[in-house]
Amino acid sequence: MDSLKSKKNIPIAARQRGPGPGRYALPSTCGYNGHDFTKYTRPAYSFGRRLGDFATKKECSPGPAYFIDPSITRSGRDGTPAYSLLARQTYLGTFKTPSPGAYSPERVHPQGERNAPRHSIGSRTRYRKRDGNPAPNKYSLPKVLGAFQPDKQSSPGYSMTARSMIGGYAEDMAKAPGPGNYNAALPDLYKERSPLYSMRRRSYMPGDNTMKPGPGAHCPERVVINRPKAAVHSLGIRHSEFICPLIVDVSD
Numbered sequence: 001m002d003s004l005k006s007k008k009n010i011p012i013a014a015r016q017r018g019p020g021p022g023r024y025a026l027p028s029t030c031g032y033n034g035h036d037f038t039k040y041t042r043p044a045y046s047f048g049r050r051l052g053d054f055a056t057k058k059e060c061s062p063g064p065a066y067f068i069d070p071s072i073t074r075s076g077r078d079g080t081p082a083y084s085l086l087a088r089q090t091y092l093g094t095f096k097t098p099s100p101g102a103y104s105p106e107r108v109h110p111q112g113e114r115n116a117p118r119h120s121i122g123s124r125t126r127y128r129k130r131d132g133n134p135a136p137n138k139y140s141l142p143k144v145l146g147a148f149q150p151d152k153q154s155s156p157g158y159s160m161t162a163r164s165m166i167g168g169y170a171e172d173m174a175k176a177p178g179p180g181n182y183n184a185a186l187p188d189l190y191k192e193r194s195p196l197y198s199m200r201r202r203s204y205m206p207g208d209n210t211m212k213p214g215p216g217a218h219c220p221e222r223v224v225i226n227r228p229k230a231a232v233h234s235l236g237i238r239h240s241e242f243i244c245p246l247i248v249d250v251s252d
Contacts, residue, residue: 031044032044
């Protein structure tokens, strides 16, 4: 009995009530599409499809479906001249071809004979985009000497100042200010001030200092305001009718 109790129970798959293998969406290991990427795939081969109606037709060639230019031969074009009608040329400068008199065949060296080389100065070449690169002298590199280095640690720099003019042999004592250039404060501002006295000018009695005429400056005989006087006539000056009258500008 003890041996039966110690015997292990082997599970039987038919007695299990769980879902079957079809319930799990595992990738297939057969075929090429959707194959399990964790498994090694064997080479796959397929059969091509049937070619249309090739088996039912008696003629296998496409027939006269190709167009061959008649001017093309086995050695190239036949060379027959072809003419066509073109539209009127808008630019008449196309027909400005040189005449036979424009050519100078006498200037051409005879063919096959040796002649000395000739050199000429060509025209300026066309500007290219890559020619716009600056020259080496266009760049200004930072200095490597001195106390100011933009990207490097510089060593301490020392300089010597100029000789001082004060106390030196080149000092000009004539340029020193005199005593009159200083604004010294009055002693009365910071010391006790003594009384000050002054003398006034001579004073005069008040009177009328205007100039008055003397007795001989008067002409009482010419005074006629207190007695009757006869009429007095005088002759005026001659006037011309062509004299322009006096015009005075009274505008502001």
